[in-house]
Amino acid sequence: xxxxxxxxxxxxxxxxxxxxxxxxxxxxxxxxxxxxxxxxxxxxxxxxxxxxxxxxxxxxxxxxxxxxxxxxxxxxxxxxxxxxxxxxxxxxxxxxxxxxxxxxxxxxxxxxxxxxxxxxxxxxxxxxxxxxxxxxxxxxxxxxxxxxxxxxxxxxxxxxxxxxxxxxxxxxxxxxxxxxxxxxxxxxxxxxxxxxxxxxxxxxxxxxxxxxxxxxxxxxxxxxxxxxxxxxxxxxxxxxxxxxxxxxxxxxxxxxxxxxxxxxxxxxxxxxxxxxxxxxxxxxxxxxxxxxxxxxxxx
Numbered sequence: 603x604x605x606x607x608x609x610x611x612x613x614x615x616x617x618x619x620x621x622x623x624x625x626x627x628x629x630x631x632x633x634x635x636x637x638x639x640x641x642x643x644x645x646x647x648x649x650x651x652x653x654x655x656x657x658x659x660x661x662x663x664x665x666x667x668x669x670x671x672x673x674x675x676x677x678x679x680x681x682x683x684x685x686x687x688x689x690x691x692x693x694x695x696x697x698x699x700x701x702x703x704x705x706x707x708x709x710x711x712x713x714x715x716x717x718x719x720x721x722x723x724x725x726x727x728x729x730x731x732x733x734x735x736x737x738x739x740x741x742x743x744x745x746x747x748x749x750x751x752x753x754x755x756x757x758x759x760x761x762x763x764x765x766x767x768x769x770x771x772x773x774x775x776x777x778x779x780x781x782x783x784x785x786x787x788x789x790x791x792x793x794x795x796x797x798x799x800x801x802x803x804x805x806x807x808x809x810x811x812x813x814x815x816x817x818x819x820x821x822x823x824x825x826x827x828x829x830x831x832x833x834x835x836x837x838x839x840x841x842x843x844x845x846x847x848x849x850x851x852x853x854x855x856x857x858x859x860x861x862x863x864x865x866x867x868x869x870x871x872x873x874x875x876x877x878x879x880x881x882x883x884x885x886x887x888x889x890x891x892x893x894x895x896x897x898x899x900x901x
Contacts, residue, residue, distance in 0.1 A: 609657030610831035615812035616652040639663040650801035668775045672803030677783045679765040682793035685723040686780040696792040717747040750777040805837045835882040848878035865893035
């Protein structure tokens with residue numbers, strides 16, 4: 603199989619110290635194709651799940667469902683930095699004691715739908731420029747608060763002497779974990795900064811499924827790219843499956859809008875669409891009395 607024919611998703615374990623683009627560049631070299639993208643930026647200090655899309659599957663990068671993401675984060679109270687993590691410049695230190703009970707009470711206030719101001723050191727764009735670019739120029743601008751949804755937040759461990767600990771967070775897209783830690787610290791009156799971050803779940807892929815870059819390089823060298831690819835439809839399991847019969851599969855693949863009785867789909871609902879052979883085609887939706895493609899990956 604040539605590099606140009608490879609299509610699918612790879613669950614990559616991004617190592618700390620690498621940018622998400624570093625991983626993409628490395629994958630291009632290993633797989634000998636430039637048609638590669640990733641499904642969600644991780645900060646250089648962070649590690650863990652990075653979905654990497656290859657070939658026709660790169661069409662999925664911009665339409666991944668806004669579903670849950672999982673994180674395991676380390677934190678330290680009593681310190682405030684300009685980046686909201688320990689890689690940044692220390693702006694303030696505070697020695698006040700914080701008990702586990704006080705920490706848990708504060709943390710619980712961040713569960714559910716709340717408003718969050720994105721950090722200056724982030725990829726959020728303002729007037730066409732990324733915030734971190736402005737921050738590196740020494741500029742601090744006013745940012746609009748955005749709604750986030752934290753499904754769960756658990757303090758896993760906390761040392762009241764060092765004021766260091768770890769938390770597990772399950773949230774929706776667009777949530778900054780270091781900002782949660784910073785804001786918890788502000789609520790406690792002492793500040794807080796993130797010390798580590800591992801993404802444990804993203805785009806339907808779990809940490810346990812991830813391959814290190816070294817393993818990917820070894821497997822591809824020994825048995826080819828098929829050995830590292832994961833099914834693309836796994837990233838869209840939040841949507842129900844719809845299998846087309848042999849008669850209409852060809853019509854759908856060619857972009858023909860199917861009648862309601864041909865598709866058997868509910869109105870205004872997105873589906874994972876499979877052909878008569880069971881192969882994943884893409885996403886479809888029933889609108890205006892007809893079933894049409896939202897995005898076809900394999901046609």
